[in-house]
Amino acid sequence: MTETLSLLGLDFVSLDVAQAAARIAARPADAPFGYVVTPNADHLVRLSRDPRLRALYRNAAFCLLDSRVVSGLARLLRLPAPSVAPGSDLTAHLLAHHLRPGERITIVGLAPERLPALVARYDLAMPAHHNPPMGFEHDPVAFQTVVAFVRANPARFVFLAVGSPRQENLAAAIAAGGDVTGTGLCIGASLEFLSGARRRAPRAMRRMGLEWLFRLLAEPRRMARRYLIDSPGVIALLWKQRRRGRALRA
Numbered sequence: 001m002t003e004t005l006s007l008l009g010l011d012f013v014s015l016d017v018a019q020a021a022a023r024i025a026a027r028p029a030d031a032p033f034g035y036v037v038t039p040n041a042d043h044l045v046r047l048s049r050d051p052r053l054r055a056l057y058r059n060a061a062f063c064l065l066d067s068r069v070v071s072g073l074a075r076l077l078r079l080p081a082p083s084v085a086p087g088s089d090l091t092a093h094l095l096a097h098h099l100r101p102g103e104r105i106t107i108v109g110l111a112p113e114r115l116p117a118l119v120a121r122y123d124l125a126m127p128a129h130h131n132p133p134m135g136f137e138h139d140p141v142a143f144q145t146v147v148a149f150v151r152a153n154p155a156r157f158v159f160l161a162v163g164s165p166r167q168e169n170l171a172a173a174i175a176a177g178g179d180v181t182g183t184g185l186c187i188g189a190s191l192e193f194l195s196g197a198r199r200r201a202p203r204a205m206r207r208m209g210l211e212w213l214f215r216l217l218a219e220p221r222r223m224a225r226r227y228l229i230d231s232p233g234v235i236a237l238l239w240k241q242r243r244r245g246r247a248l249r250a
Contacts, residue, residue, distance in 0.1 A: 005080035005081070005082045006080060007065075007070075007074060007079060007080050007081075007082060007241070008044050008047070008048070008234075008237055008238070008241060009047065009048075009054060009058075010039065010044075010047070010054075010057055010058065010063050011058070011063060012063050012064065012065050012080075012082035013062050013063060013064060013082070014082040014083045015064065015083055015085055016083045016084070016085055017085045017086070017089045017090050017093050018093060019083075019085075020062065020064055020085045020090055021090055021093040021094050021097065021098055022098075023062070024036060024062065024090075024094065024098075024157075024183055024185075025094065025098040025156075027061075027156075027183055029156060029181065030181055031181060032175070032178065032180075032181060033158075033174055033175045033177075033180040033181055033182055033183070033184060034060070034061030034062075034175065034183055034184070035060050035061060035062075035160075035168075035171035035172070035174075035175060035183065035184035035185070035186060036060060036061060036062040036063075036064065036090075036183060036184065036185045036186060036187075037056075037057050037060040037062070037063050037064070037168060037171075037186050038064045038065070038066035038085065038086070038087035038090065038186065038187065038188075039057060039063065039065065039066060039067075040066045040067040040070070040231075041067050041069060041070050041212075041231040041232075041234040042164075042226050042227075042230055042231045043057075043066075043164055044067075044070065044234050044237065045230055045231060045233040045234055045237065046164075046165070046230075048233075048237055053165050053168070056165065056168045056169065056171075056172050057168065059172065059175075060168075060171075060186075061183070064082075064085040064087075064090065065082045065083070065084050065085065066084070066085065066086045066087050067084065067209075068084050068206075068207075068208075068209035068211075069209045069212065069234075070234055070238070071083075071084050072209055073234070073235065073238050074238060077238055077239065077241075077242045078242070079238060079241055079242055079245070086206075086211075087185070087186075087187040087188055087190050088187070088189075088190040088193050088194065088200065090185070090187070090190075091159065091185065091187050091190040091191065091194060092190075092194055094157060094185075095122040095124070095194070096122060098157075099122075099124070099157075102125050103125060103155075103156065104125045104126070104127060104128060104155055105124065105125075105127045105128075105155050105156075105157045105158070105159060106127060106128040106129075106150060106153045106154070106155040106157070106158045106159070106182075107127045107128070107129045107130075107158075107159045107161065107191065108130050108131075108132065108146055108149070108150065108158070108159070108160050108161065108162060108167075108170065109131060109132075109159070109160065109161030109162040109163075109167075109191065110129070110131060110161055110191045110192065110195065110197075111131060111197065112129070112131055114191070114192065114195040114196070114197045115127070115129055115195070117195045117196050117197075118191060118194060118195040121194065121195070121196075122194075128149075128153035128155065130146060130149040132145070132146050132162065136162075136166075137166045137169060143169075143170075143173070146170060147170065147173050147174055147177070150170075150174050150180065150184075151174070151177065151179065151180050154180055154181055154182055155182050156182050156183065157182065157183060157185060158174075158182050158183065158184045158185065159184075159185050159187055159190075159191060160184050160185060160186050160187065161187055161188065161189070161190060161191045161192075163188055163189070164186065164188060167186040167187075167188070168186050170184075171184040171186055198218075199218065200214075201213075201214030201215065202214070212227050212231070213227075215227070216228070
């Protein structure tokens, strides 16, 4: 039986990348649309401030931890520490090991010019692909166009690669229709890394939990606020959970 660990108000399924990919791929083909979220430190801080967004994550079929830093801090504070299954590694594993011959996936996001590189790298059948305009989440017509596209192009794996919380809102809207099957994967910039549009941190840095530092150095103007101002707030949240636990045991 898979262990579920509660951390910062979410029930994380404690699976590594290979285990998570196998569980997702094993969902019945006719199962109602479910979605996978992979919160990192930045997401967890935002969730603490937004109850509506927190509900989207709690309603996911799979909640997987995408932060070695959060996992390490949790262990240090003697809190539940789920296994880490980064979204980019999960996406790569699914594409490399769990697609059937000729199987078509659906992608929302990723610039069209990057699609051929992704198709070539993983020898994919041409995906159903829609790249919504910037700000689509604020335009009800554009948002519903994306939802309709996924409904018109059902697939066992639907990769929602438009960033958080846009992709989680999309996943919830698709699931709410009740007429779609498959699994939606909310995987942020993963396809950009896998297609070569962005360079990912070297494997050694990832193992040490320093992928955030690589991204900060690579894109300082875009990432400075996330990694230097917003994400460190997760430390206070973890400490608060530890104090609550001590108070309950007292």
